[in-house]
Amino acid sequence: MGTGALGVSMLPFWLNWLRHNYPDVTVRVALTRGATRLVSPQAVAAMTRTPVFFDEWTEEPAPVAPHVELAEWADAIVVQAATVHFLSRLALGLTDTPLLLALQLTAAPVGIAPSLPPGAERSPTIATHLSTLDADPRFELARPTAAHSAATGGPDGETADLPTVLSLLSTRLGVAPQAELDFGTGFQRTRVHPDGDSAFRWLRTAGPQRPEPLTPVPAQVAALLPTDTPAEFATPEFIHSGHSYRASGRSSAADWLFREHPNVPALIGSALHAVGRSLRVLHDSPGAVSATAPGPARLLRWLDGDSELRTRAAAVWGTQRLDTVRYWCSWAARPGTLIHGGVSLASIVPPLTAGRVGLFSGPELATGPAELDLGWLLGELLELREQERLGVLAGVPHDCRRLAEAFLRGYGPDFDAAATCRAAVLRFLTHLHDHAVYVGVNDQLPRYLTLAADLIDEEGKRALG
Template sequence: MTAAPPAEPEALDTREPVAEYVTGLQVTRVLRAPDGDGFLWWQRPGSGRPAPLAAPAAHLVPHLPPESGAALLVTPERIGDGLLHRTAGALSVAAWLRDFRPGARQLAAHALASAGRALRELHRVTPPGDASLGVPPGVRRMRAWAYGDGELRRRTLASWGAARCELLLGWADDLVGPDTGESPASPSPPYGLVHGWASAGALIPPLSRGRTALLTGEDLAAGRPELDLGWLLGELAELTWAAPAYDCTELLRVPLAAYGPGPDPVRVGRAAVLRIVTHMQDFATFQGWHDELLDYIAFTAELIDEEGRRAVPRGDQGEQEAP
């Protein structure tokens, strides 16, 4: 998959997409590659996000050979105001998890394992001294919401109480560093290079041949490795809660086992909570209020109280507790 993609946004706008996902945050169009070799995932800012998309730290992403068993960390090309990724698949793991056909779960499990291996290698990268890596955009949006105003925040604080909100923000400070308003250069341990938005929606298994792709670049940032693992597990836990027919409980172990030892399971659970709260906040911001959010408010209160333990499989939580 080395052929050059089309260089003009107009060529991408006028073609019939295989799939299209539109929110106020982002518009994603999936197109067949012109040369017939795979698919193009073109992401552009949504109506509520006027700034162009960029991936300034993409050059830090390592190339992982096929024999590693890791997903290919696919970095984008800048096209117009968006980013273009080339993959071997047209559907993400988020779609496969909702597919009842035989083999769909096995395909998703294989992709999740490859994502765990890829994240392990990404987290081993030591950013150079001149690297400018800020807070992951999702965490930045969550913080802005928590300190801001709006119907969701008012209702959430009325249900949660201020203590839960302060606890959540404290976890964010621990996982990505305090919000100083600056982009730190060459983050020092325990902070290093993180994907920033490791999710089932960014994980693309091949349609027939090729490697699983993890779309990487736009959200690269500084943080603890537990952030990425919790972000991915939080999405699986949320789907299990919101749509029990698609129960993902058995899949929670897969990326953790593939990643291997090292991450603090308590921090992984806390990161899972941050991911679900960020999704709730993004929905309210970019889609508007919906009464379903009342259920999310109650659910996230429970998650905060249990520190996201349901997202970390029993037996993997251990006895360690993060401070």
Template sequence: MTALPEPLGPDVVAEYGTGLQTTRVLRAPDGGFLWWQGPGAQVAGPLLAPAAHLVPRLPDDTGAALLTVPERAGAGLLHRVGGSASAAAWLRDFRPRARALVAHSLASAARALRTLHAVPVPPPEELPLGAPPGLGRLRDWAHGSGELRERALACWGAERMERLLGWAADLAPDPVRDLVPAPAHGPVQGPAPAARSLIHGWASLGALIPPLSRGRVALLTGEDLAAGRPELDLGWLLGELVELAWTTPHQNPADLQRLLLEAYGPGPDPVLVGRSAVLRVVTHMQDFATYRGWDDELLGYIAFTAELIDEEGRRAVPQGVS
């Protein structure tokens, strides 16, 4: 399929990014908005969404968010949505109506994710879906070098780093690192494969777009589609709420956490959800250091994530919700 041109021009209403990714928001002729995401300066393009055809189209009457699949545009991907600001941006607006909008968006996202998680994962020979790219970057950082890694190891100790990598392997095994090939004679070595579902791979407040007026909430979907435990998507969103509560003390996300899990429904393992939340916060810390550079603020993150690892992210899962 021929790619559309990269959207530019006077209709741009917002643009931001890091060395990992650039986001550009434009007004669309139909009154909606175009969200274009392209490779950052430290990433070789183009961005692709090869498994986007697996994403289900959810009817309007389900109360679920629209899982928007992108079109190729230049070196990036283009989504058509009804809003110009993400749920992450709306959370910085302290008006009660803004928080109600975020709550509605999280519930819609939870319903959409439950449907996505029910989509059968294609066999590897048809479409090899690995772990989400975010976990790949986390693994590369853990096995690499750099100031953040050295300072984290000095604070955490090697045992905490190993626990993190073990949780990543349980939630979304990496075919190369986490599964050891079988010897010529004998059983397969290494951990048992996790129960695999189709997962969003980057279910994020920044990818959750409430409509500006009418229409459906949208969850930008496609680029990070992967195979893994469904708890990973839930923990990714809950981890962002945990981080928000830490960085913004007057924010209490307990009601939003509870609402997200209740809207998703029964089934997720709360232990795995909590561990996934920790992986999200550590991935954000690691991405910040990699794509924006060292900042002394990261020293606080290192201490904070040590606490999260020790408690296995239990603060992300309100009591009584499982």
């Protein structure tokens, strides 16, 4: 159920999230008249693929009274978000609309996320109504979390998000609040599970084909990362022979990129802008480590080896291109500034609601050219664009060029564009190798090798094009 609180404008976003995380759940949405001023019923209906119920009595004849049908149909009800007006009427037992009457009649547990305006905590009347609902065993109240108010900009609190409300209902329903995610390749495995209110634990472990085990990130290395940045340089604990991160989101930017929702470009663009700004701070920070970025080093070992994949690449690229890439790899290992060493869409976690963007950091922290960090992320976006152009990928729903622009706007203008483009090619080639070795060779490999030759020849200029 949605009421006339500002948070209801995010309802299509949360319905999309619900569809991806709970695909077997049937969802119906009811909106009050106030809610329809803030969210499009058409967008809600498109997300749920069911008609929207409007909270008003009608003259239309119905075989079953609407409040009875709603009360009996639902296994659980969420009011996201609830205005003070709606909360007060519910606490007083008023039943002058179908939704209020259904909430009084239903046997289903009801989770409520109050949307409280600044100063609400000073009202004895509002406090009484909240206490009444808190004491009612039918209702689970998810209190607002600490955050900046949209109205005042001050720390007045933010309406609890949908995962928080569902976690409160999970015990009543006898189900886990969220399924654990488990995915990966022969190089790395990732598991994601809830960790308290609105937070998630990401455990990354070595895949079965990874040539070396993961190791702890030394405290003195983690201490080199700046803390007062738009994106958080999240460093891991070493648990179960893996790296365990805590983040405010359950999905990485790589995952969000393939979700068709109008809010996703703004979500990812904002996250990449924050990462760009944060990398600028990192690159301007004092300190250094002895390590060099692992990606180019892994690529160089492959180029100097004698694997079948290397033989096939050499047949397409020729000696001159191989020497060019070797030179670029040696450039990536030159002394420079403190760099992240492996920025990727999979290492960037936008928050679901409140909180900073998470940038998983530490294991690949290195000293090298700042442009390597920039090119590493731009190379990933370039690869997605090229996959779509070649028809290898069914289609990325969002404009990767604009996302690259958002990232660079965050970083600022002072960087070597040519070096950044060459770094983008290194990232493309490294992923070509990693995918073939740790996922498997497919029939698209010849096209990738030809594309790689073109990128080497043009020195990756299309990464900024």
